[in-house]
Amino acid sequence: MATASSTRRRPPRVESAASKSTTSSPPSPDEPEDTTSRVISPLDILRVILTLIFASCLLSYYLTSGTSLLFKYNPWFLNPSQLSLWWTGPLALTPEQLALYNGSDPAKPIYLAINGTIFDVSAGKHTYGPGGSYEVFAGRDATRAFVTGCFLEDRTGDLRGAEMIYIPIEDDPEEEISSSARKLRAEKERREAKKKVQDEVRRWEQFYKKHKKYFEVGKLVGVPEYTGEPPKLCEPAEKGRPKRKNMNSKKEKKKHAPGKPVQ
Known part of the structure; x- marks a missing residue:
């Protein structure tokens, strides 16, 4: 049996200088920090x-x-009214509620409605507010007035009969036309006139929707159905209607006008 003194022992492992140089070790507290490298902080980005x-x-x-x-x-988010609308959602006002936003109360915005859509026109308070040139539109739906141009007489959303502004006045008794042809022409002209009314309404509606200062806030609800006799065309609009005699005269002149020479 081998004794303890005769047992061979392995010598301690000695690492080479090359391996020591490649082994990373934490810097000593006495070593100076490397000040040449710069790390960009979030505060620098913010600055x-x-x-x-x-x-x-x-x-x-x-x-x-x-x-x-x-x-x-x-931007819309810098406008307190638009920001409030974004937070609360679109409004739904009755005609009675809409009337409260006519500019008489400085604490309330100024609204008007066209074709059932409500717009905030507070940015034009000098125009739509009390004493303004268009104060008649504030706090109401006066779509008819946008078509006829009669601001005082047509402050309503009732468009019945508004197409008459585009239908010619029959003032040419000498016109040679049969009764059936006259009837067909009248039906066609009425259809075209109603389309012109709707086009005019849409044009004004788009004007407010695309305006830089005015913006849509909601819809008009609870509007009673328009019944009874339709409103009569206001006097200025009636005078501005086209006349059949003039239209026929223009057609006649065009008919006999010399054409372009044939090359």
Whole structure:
């Protein structure tokens, strides 16, 4: 049996200098830090962004002669009324409720309605507010007036009979036309006149929808059905109707006008 003194022992493992050099070790507290590398912090990024925004505002102020800091860009979220509408959702007002937004109360916005759509026109308070040139439209649906141009007489949404503004006055008794042809012509002209009315209404509706300062806020509800006799065409609109005699005269002149020479 081998004794303890005769047992061979392995010598301790000695690492080479090359392996020691490749082994990473934490820096000693006495070693100086490497100040040549720079790490960009979130605070640095924020400083750059704020500097760019400030420079952009100054440039906008200079280029617009002091009228705007955002290159005349008016985002909807900076408008308190539009921001409130986005939060609460579209409005649904009856004609009686809409009448409260006619500009008489400075604490309330100014609304008007066209074709059942309500628009906020508070940005034009000097025009739609009390004493303004279009104050008759505030707080109501006066779609008919947009078609006829009679602001005082046609402050209503009733469009019945408004197509008469485009239908010619029959003032040519010498016109040679049969009764059946006259009837067919009248039906065609009425259809075309009603289409012109709807086109005019849509044109004004799009005007307010695409306006930079006015915006849609909701719909008009609870509007009673228009019954009884339709409104008569207001006097200025009646006088502006086309006359059959003039139309026939133009057709006659066009008929006998010399054509282009044949080449």
